[in-house]
Amino acid sequence: MPSPSADCVFCDIVAGRNPHEIIYEDAEFLGFLDRYPLNPGHTQFIPKQHVRWVWDMEKQEIGFLFMKVQRVVKALQKVFNTEWVIADTGGIGVAHAHVHLVPRFEDDGHGELPDPKILREIPENEMEDIARRIRAEIERTPV
Numbered sequence: 001m002p003s004p005s006a007d008c009v010f011c012d013i014v015a016g017r018n019p020h021e022i023i024y025e026d027a028e029f030l031g032f033l034d035r036y037p038l039n040p041g042h043t044q045f046i047p048k049q050h051v052r053w054v055w056d057m058e059k060q061e062i063g064f065l066f067m068k069v070q071r072v073v074k075a076l077q078k079v080f081n082t083e084w085v086i087a088d089t090g091g092i093g094v095a096h097a098h099v100h101l102v103p104r105f106e107d108d109g110h111g112e113l114p115d116p117k118i119l120r121e122i123p124e125n126e127m128e129d130i131a132r133r134i135r136a137e138i139e140r141t142p143v
Ligand SMILES: [Zn+2]
Pocket: 004, 005, 008, 009, 010, 011, 012, 049, 050, 051, 095, 096
């Protein structure tokens, strides 16, 4: 796999050079709150290793990625009291494999897919509180 990319925002976050609200971390994966959320709790879940697309990952690693994603999604479902959480693999906005996890609500103004023009302004202290609640719920969720 390619080594960390010097000009990659997500590699900077992995390296701790670009502080974000981290909601999940292990040796291979990182989950953090998106600073421009489509809805409260909008999470980016990424492999720490720099690859462009999720589809570039080794088959087994993709399996692990989505096992961890499920754990995060179950926490998001509880924290935001919704079963509807969408997952969207990305690599355009930032050229580092990522899965957007967005809690959804019937009245959230998005269509079936989120409207990228609808972004929520969430104060920093509220982002911290959201991250704390998600982390606590992940801790409570069996692996
Ligand atoms: Zn990267």
